[in-house]
Amino acid sequence: MGAALALARRAAGHSSPNPNVGCLIVAGGRVVGRGWTAAGGRPHAEAMALGEAGPAACGATAYVTLEPCAHVSERGPDCASLLREAGIARLVVPGADPDPRTAGRGLALLEAAGCEIVCGVLAEEATRELLGFRLRQVHGRPEITLKLALSLDGRMATAAGESRWITGETARAHGHLERARADAIAVGRGTWQADRPQLTNRLPGARRSPVPVLVSASPADTGAGWLHARDIPGLLRMAAAHGWLRLLVEGGPTLAAALLADDLVDRLLVYRAPIIVGAGAGLEGFAPESLAAAHGRWRRVEERPLGEDRLEVLFRER
Ligand SMILES: NC(=O)c1ccc[n+]([C@@H]2O[C@H](COP(=O)([O-])OP(=O)(O)OC[C@H]3O[C@@H](n4cnc5c(N)ncnc54)[C@H](OP(=O)(O)O)[C@@H]3O)[C@@H](O)[C@H]2O)c1
Secondary structure, eight states: OHHHHHHHHHTTTTSTTSOOOEEEEEETTEEEEEEEOOGGGOSOHHHHHHHHHGGGGTTOEEEESSOOOOSOBTTBOOHHHHHHHHTOOEEEESSOOOSTTTTTHHHHHHHHTTOEEEEOTTHHHHHHHTHHHHHHHHHSSOEEEEEEEEOTTOOSEETTOOOTTSSOHHHHHHHHHHHHTOSEEEEEHHHHHHHOOOOOOOSTTOOOOOEEEEEOSSOOOOOTTOEEESSHHHHHHHHHHHTOSEEEEOOOHHHHHHHHHTTOOOEEEEEEOSOOOOSEEOSTTOOOSOHHHHTTSEEEEEEEEETTEEEEEEEEOO
16 A cells, blocks of 8 residues: 555556555555556556556556545546456555545445455555545645745744845755645745746656746735735635645745644645745744644654754644
8 A cells, every 4th residue: 555655656646636646456466557647647557457457457446645536537447347348356444534525435346246345545645645535525625735844943034134045955856856746836926036047847858837826915916927826715716616635835025924823734845955044034924823723733743853943743643
């Protein structure tokens, strides 16, 4: 399932409106098929993996990072039927699909055909990978990741407004990887005016960049290719209209504080540089009710050095 989740990550940022799913088919201890959701959502991961496996899928085990779909779509056949017809003998999944059109029906269809179902494998990891998909089902909004490049003392810019660059080259390259998994990136007007960021994914071999969005109550003058949201509700409406699953917010401090105050941040990327800045911009616009209210909100799931800097990835506990 870990390997299937790694395949699912290949499709992050490309698969919307569909979730990014991975599928691995194993027969006789060997991987015979691998698949991940194609750009634009079709073909699904299972169809791709079954295509690679061919007749070897008969009697094999399929590891899929989401319950196979069971609903009829004009864009292609349902994956539960495809797995059944291929003769998959054992299906391993993290859990049921929250999509009401499937919601257990894919598992039931395969079980009725005599397939052994193993449910609950790496459920937490898979839930995190598909958080944007789940949030869209339940709240009609994407997963919101807030990226913060901070000094040791929590500053995002110096008193003179300098913030390029707080972190080093390796951390910034990691930031481009994060851009690759997002559908869209938003910044506030202050950041746009100070830095004129391109917000493109400049990794070698990158084929697409997320949609850049400016958040500002004033008229926008960003130029071609950018979208403009007047406020946070407008940004969320825009995300829903486009079917985005992952929205990355790259600051600045005012927009970051507003999202935290509205409790809309699901995932935090904190890149911390070994510098002390003293006076400068931070998250002054955000003030939790109390220290007790600030504790227990964020769960660290990853921590690692990136050159001289450190990255922490945290998820909001809800
Ligand atoms: N270290 C880092 O991670 C990082 C990241 C980004 C930027 N920065 C630095 O931060 C500095 C800019 O700071 P800043 O606080 O001015 O940046 P900002 O948050 O990008 O921009 C603030 C502006 O964005 C708009 N905005 C923000 N929240 C909004 C909301 N809820 N609704 C509507 N509009 C909203 C408003 O524009 P209008 O007034 O036009 O409505 C507001 O004046 C620069 O020095 C930049 O280099 C640092």
